[in-house]
Amino acid sequence: MTLSADRIPTYSVGELNTAIGSLLERGFAPRFLLEATVSRPQVKKGHLWLTLTDGTASVSGVVWASRLSQLSYRPTDGDGVTVVGKLNFWAARASITVQALDIRPSLSTVLRQFEQVRQRLEEQGVINPGRQRSLPTQPTTLALLTSVPSSALADMLRTGRERWPMTRLLVIPIPVQGPVADEIIKVLNRLAERCDALAVDGLVLARGGGSREDLAVFDDEGLCRCLAQFPRPVVTGIGHEDDLTIADLVADHRAATPTAAMVACLPDRDSAERSLQNRRQRMKDLVGWRITRDRQRLNDRRTLLAQQSPLKRLRQYQDDMHQKRDLLRALSPSRWLQRGLALLTNDAGEALTAVTSIKVGDRIMVQMNDGELETDVQIIRPASNQSKT
Amino acid sequence: MTRAKTKASQIKAWKKDIAGLTYEEATQALDLILAELQSDSVPIADLQDRVLHGEVVLDHCEALLRSVEQSVLQLDPDSLIETSSLTDPNNPTELNNA
Numbered sequence: 001m002t003l004s005a006d007r008i009p010t011y012s013v014g015e016l017n018t019a020i021g022s023l024l025e026r027g028f029a030p031r032f033l034l035e036a037t038v039s040r041p042q043v044k045k046g047h048l049w050l051t052l053t054d055g056t057a058s059v060s061g062v063v064w065a066s067r068l069s070q071l072s073y074r075p076t077d078g079d080g081v082t083v084v085g086k087l088n089f090w091a092a093r094a095s096i097t098v099q100a101l102d103i104r105p106s107l108s109t110v111l112r113q114f115e116q117v118r119q120r121l122e123e124q125g126v127i128n129p130g131r132q133r134s135l136p137t138q139p140t141t142l143a144l145l146t147s148v149p150s151s152a153l154a155d156m157l158r159t160g161r162e163r164w165p166m167t168r169l170l171v172i173p174i175p176v177q178g179p180v181a182d183e184i185i186k187v188l189n190r191l192a193e194r195c196d197a198l199a200v201d202g203l204v205l206a207r208g209g210g211s212r213e214d215l216a217v218f219d220d221e222g223l224c225r226c227l228a229q230f231p232r233p234v235v236t237g238i239g240h241e242d243d244l245t246i247a248d249l250v251a252d253h254r255a256a257t258p259t260a261a262m263v264a265c266l267p268d269r270d271s272a273e274r275s276l277q278n279r280r281q282r283m284k285d286l287v288g289w290r291i292t293r294d295r296q297r298l299n300d301r302r303t304l305l306a307q308q309s310p311l312k313r314l315r316q317y318q319d320d321m322h323q324k325r326d327l328l329r330a331l332s333p334s335r336w337l338q339r340g341l342a343l344l345t346n347d348a349g350e351a352l353t354a355v356t357s358i359k360v361g362d363r364i365m366v367q368m369n370d371g372e373l374e375t376d377v378q379i380i381r382p383a384s385n386q387s388k389t
Numbered sequence: 390m391t392r393a394k395t396k397a398s399q400i401k402a403w404k405k406d407i408a409g410l411t412y413e414e415a416t417q418a419l420d421l422i423l424a425e426l427q428s429d430s431v432p433i434a435d436l437q438d439r440v441l442h443g444e445v446v447l448d449h450c451e452a453l454l455r456s457v458e459q460s461v462l463q464l465d466p467d468s469l470i471e472t473s474s475l476t477d478p479n480n481p482t483e484l485n486n487a
Contacts, residue, residue: 138413148463157461165459166412172464187466194469269454272412276450279419283443286426287436294433 017091024089024096034083034098035106036061038075043068050075052083052098061085061098072179072217073105080106082213110216117221117246126228132252133233138267139201141168143191143232145184148173152208152258156237159259164266170198176207181220188226195231202265203230205247206237206258218245227251237261337369355380399438403445412453419446 011019036052043049046065051058061083063071075081084102089095105113121127142160146153148171160169172191174184191200205227207215217223218238224246227234233252238245241256248254255261306312329335333343344352345365352358358377366373407415422443425431431439463473 138411140411157459160461161459165456166453168460168462170462170464172466172469174466183466190467190469198469273451273454276416276447276454279423280444280447283423283426283440283447286423287440290426290429290433290436 014091017094020094021089021091024087028087031084031086031101034085036081036083038077038079038081041075041077048074048100052081059096059098061100062088063100063103067101070179071103072181073103075103075105075109080108082106104213105216107212110213110219113216114219114246117219117224118249120221121224121228121246121250126225127246127249131228135233135235135253135265136201138164139167139265141170141199141201142265143170143172143198143200143203144206145172145174145187145191145203146206146258147176147208150176150208152206152237155208155257155259156204156206156262159262160266163263163268165269167266168199170200177210177214177217179217181217181223184217185223185226188223188230192229192231200232202232203234204237204258204261204265205234205251206261207239208258209240209243212239212243215239215243215245218247221246223247224250235261235264334369337367340369343367355382396441400441400445403442404449407446407449410449412450415446415450415453419443419450422446 034052036054039051039053039058041048041050046068048063048068050061050063052061053059082104083098083100084104085098085100088097088099090097118127125131144153144156146156153171157169157171160167172187174180174187191198191203194200205218207218215238218236227236227247228250234250235253235255236245236248236251237255237258237260238247239257244254253261253264255264337343343366345367346352346358347363352364358364358380360377360380362377364375364377366375407418410418422439426436426439426443461474462471464470465472
């Protein structure tokens with residue numbers, strides 16, 4: 001396309017700049033998000049001036065003093081950021097600046113801050129698994145710090161009702177995103193002072209899912225120190241399962257989600273019901289066993305008593321006597337006499353058991369099975385076959 | 390007074406005694422009764438009474454478990470004074486994603 005000279009517009013510098021400003025105003029979004037890295041931030045007369053760059057291109061940026069005081073995050077050189085901005089065009093110099101309405105740290109910046117705070121708190125022993133307290137088994141009252149209303153709160157209340165309705169829940173609304181760490185700290189400090197008065201047994205700090213950058217407030221060092229010093233066990237349920245914040249690391253128990261935090265804090269009603277049923281059955285069993293055992297003991301005593309009756313004892317004596325009589329018979333010498341053996345005695349009635357105690361001419365008595373003999377000794381023959389006359 | 394009336398008044402007294410117990414306290418009382426039954430320290434003549442007492446405590450525990458109304462109070466974050474009772478948490482009027 002060719003341009004003729006009379007169709008070329010002619011401007012003064014001021015008119016040109018005004019035309020550019022008008023064009024930008026009509027053709028450019030009033031607000032936009034800008035992903036950038038911060039370079040050379042510096043405060044002049046209360047305003048924060050910085051250069052926003054992606055490594056190749058760059059543009060000037062400014063946070064006016066009125067806005068700067070409201071920012072929760074102050075970028076430093078090299079920080080990755082997301083800027084909520086609008087274009088400022090100065091017609092006098094035809095210069096363009098991005099006016100930052102809000103600046104949020106990018107994921108890389110959030111993670112870097114996370115690591116820095118973690119390292120500091122670990123070194124100081126604030127993050128220390130050894131100092132984690134055990135959770136109350138059946139809390140009377142739980143304080144829930146979360147956004148109200150929110151789906152996270154609705155999930156927590158539903159879980160609480162299903163699991164353990166006997167626990168009283170105190171819901172304390174807190175902001176959970178943006179520059180709100182100081183507000184949360186104030187609430188925590190107030191609650192810490194009134195834990196006894198409110199009978200709080202534990203604290204749940206919860207927030208529903210969001211981007212990791214949205215959870216950055218829970219990496220705040222001051223907030224996490226406050227959580228670590230809270231006088232009751234603290235359970236966190238922040239974001240999704242994969243999200244880990246500094247608050248999770250200082251808490252006494254880290255749950256993956258707000259719902260999981262309630263599960264960690266409250267007993268299970270179903271298992272408690274089963275336990276009660278077991279106790280009821282055990283009570284019946286104990287009584288049954290006791291009665292059965294006492295009946296058995298009674299029977300044993302009845303048997304013992306029967307054994308002590310006079311008739312029973314008389315029979316026992318008779319049996320004993322019969323046994324002794326049989327024994328006596330078994331041991332009597334008459335059994336030997338019946339088999340043909342004889343018992344020899346001298347005049348004095350002493351039993352003669354050896355030929356050496358007898359002389360030729362002695363009178364000896366021979367007792368046999370059916371009578372006695374008296375006889376004189378004529379010959380003695382010791383077992384060695386040597387006779388003596 | 391007949392034996393039945395005595396028993397009824399005894400049960401009434403037990404119920405009154407445990408009415409204010411929490412679930413944890415009630416289960417402790419129940420476990421105490423079970424331990425007594427197990428240790429033979431209860432005379433046979435008192436067994437039935439002790440079992441009845443245990444049943445009353447068990448009923449109290451079960452009643453607590455069956456309660457569906459949970460006390461949910463919302464406190465003002467600045468004063469920690471109760472601002473409302475969240476009686477119907479299933480129907481929040483407005484939800485955000487947080």
